[in-house]
Amino acid sequence: MVLDMRLEPFELERMQSEWEHVIDINLTESGVEPLTISDLIPDKEAQKELIETKLAYSQTNGTMPLKEAISGMYQGADADNVLVTNGGAEANFLTIWNLLHEHDAKEIVVMLPNYMQIPGIIKGLNGVVSPFRLKIEKGEWIPDLEELKSAISKKTMAIAICNPNNPTGATFGPTYLKAIAEIAADAHLWVVSDEIYQGAELEGDSTPTMFDYYDKVIVTNSLSKAYGLPGLRLGWIMCSDKINVTDLWAYSDYTTICPTKLSDTLATIALQPKCRRKILERTSRIVKKHWSILREWLDERNEVFEYVAPRAASICFPRHNLNVSSLELTTRLLREKSLLIIPGEHFGMPMHLRIGFGYEEDHLNAGLSRLDEMIKILK
Numbered sequence: 001m002v003l004d005m006r007l008e009p010f011e012l013e014r015m016q017s018e019w020e021h022v023i024d025i026n027l028t029e030s031g032v033e034p035l036t037i038s039d040l041i042p043d044k045e046a047q048k049e050l051i052e053t054k055l056a057y058s059q060t061n062g063t064m065p066l067k068e069a070i071s072g073m074y075q076g077a078d079a080d081n082v083l084v085t086n087g088g089a090e091a092n093f094l095t096i097w098n099l100l101h102e103h104d105a106k107e108i109v110v111m112l113p114n115y116m117q118i119p120g121i122i123k124g125l126n127g128v129v130s131p132f133r134l135k136i137e138k139g140e141w142i143p144d145l146e147e148l149k150s151a152i153s154k155k156t157m158a159i160a161i162c163n164p165n166n167p168t169g170a171t172f173g174p175t176y177l178k179a180i181a182e183i184a185a186d187a188h189l190w191v192v193s194d195e196i197y198q199g200a201e202l203e204g205d206s207t208p209t210m211f212d213y214y215d216k217v218i219v220t221n222s223l224s225k226a227y228g229l230p231g232l233r234l235g236w237i238m239c240s241d242k243i244n245v246t247d248l249w250a251y252s253d254y255t256t257i258c259p260t261k262l263s264d265t266l267a268t269i270a271l272q273p274k275c276r277r278k279i280l281e282r283t284s285r286i287v288k289k290h291w292s293i294l295r296e297w298l299d300e301r302n303e304v305f306e307y308v309a310p311r312a313a314s315i316c317f318p319r320h321n322l323n324v325s326s327l328e329l330t331t332r333l334l335r336e337k338s339l340l341i342i343p344g345e346h347f348g349m350p351m352h353l354r355i356g357f358g359y360e361e362d363h364l365n366a367g368l369s370r371l372d373e374m375i376k377i378l379k
């Protein structure tokens with residue numbers, strides 16, 4: 001049983017919270033420029049209806065129309081496979097809390113680099129993080145499956161992956177998902193698959209969901225990134241085991257009770273097939289266009305940066321060879337250039353930078369010019 005909770009500071013989120021609203025240029029965002037309410041509901045009559053919404057408590061695990069819209073995106077699922085949460089952050093928190101609470105084994109094997117929320121929660125709840133890394137092979141980030149196998153011990157109860165991956169923007173297709181599922185099945189493990197960037201691919205089809213490849217899987221996702229709706233704070237958990245979904249629901253009674261009524265309503269609209277398609281087409285246009293700007297900029301500075309092109313999400317994770325650590329570089333960028341970029345140290349990978357390119361094009365260009373000025377000072 002987890003008795004004690006001692007969370008370490010979540011450096012990445014803290015840095016963003018402290019600075020994103022006070023600096024000139026923010027290149028930390030991993031999603032795309034957010035939509036407005038009227039983008040979602042252009043029709044004036046429908047807008048009037050929305051304004052008349054009573055700000056009551058909503059159905060605590062998500063309203064039926066919303067759960068149906070979500071489950072409709074997963075093969076063989078229905079509304080009972082879904083728990084609606086306040087963002088992907090709550091979905092991840094409930095999932096890890098529940099896993100650590102329900103199992104005697106306390107070790108979770110975690111893909112690294114990663115958005116550091118899941119490792120932070122595991123440690124905070126006295127669990128053990130056993131890392132397995134992505135490696136670069138033939139110009140792509142891929143999971144090191146041998147390291148994954150050797151990271152599993154008798155104390156392991158789950159494997160946590162992030163696909164598409166934050167911070168690299170890598171995506172892992174059927175071959176890797178099948179391989180991870182087989183490794184998990186051999187050791188009777190759960191898989192937690194954070195799929196929040198699914199739908200923000202630069203090319204081709206949507207990244208496949210682990211839900212299609214393994215039964216003992218808990219998928220987390222939200223509208224914050226690929227859908228450009230982070231302010232709705234609307235996420236979900238998908239699990240093929242419906243009893244487990246009900247168990248997880250009991251945990252959200254203790255955290256946030258329910259998503260807000262407005263978020264549930266707007267999310268239901270966003271996830272109707274036609275609207276969803278339009279939103280994801282917009283995302284795809286943005287990520288493609290902005291990536292071409294950043295790629296050109298990086299290529300022109302190939303004496304400083306090397307990078308693997310992201311496959312999804314509006315983030316790239318280049319390595320630099322400047323004579324300063326990334327932490328020092330980003331601190332100077334903040335102080336001297338009013339520019340916010342996340343240092344690789346926040347993902348456990350010094351000498352890297354996570355550059356977000358999904359927000360306004362002018363911002364991206366202006367941010368890159370300021371980064372250029374700093375590089376010239378440092379060279």
Ligand SMILES: Cc1ncc(COP(=O)(O)O)c(C=O)c1O
Pocket residue numbers: 030086087088089090092115117162166194196221222223224230233234235
């Ligand atoms: C991989 C990943 N999971 C979860 C979250 C949290 O998402 P949300 O804003 O929906 O709570 C983030 C936010 O950056 C993320 O990158």
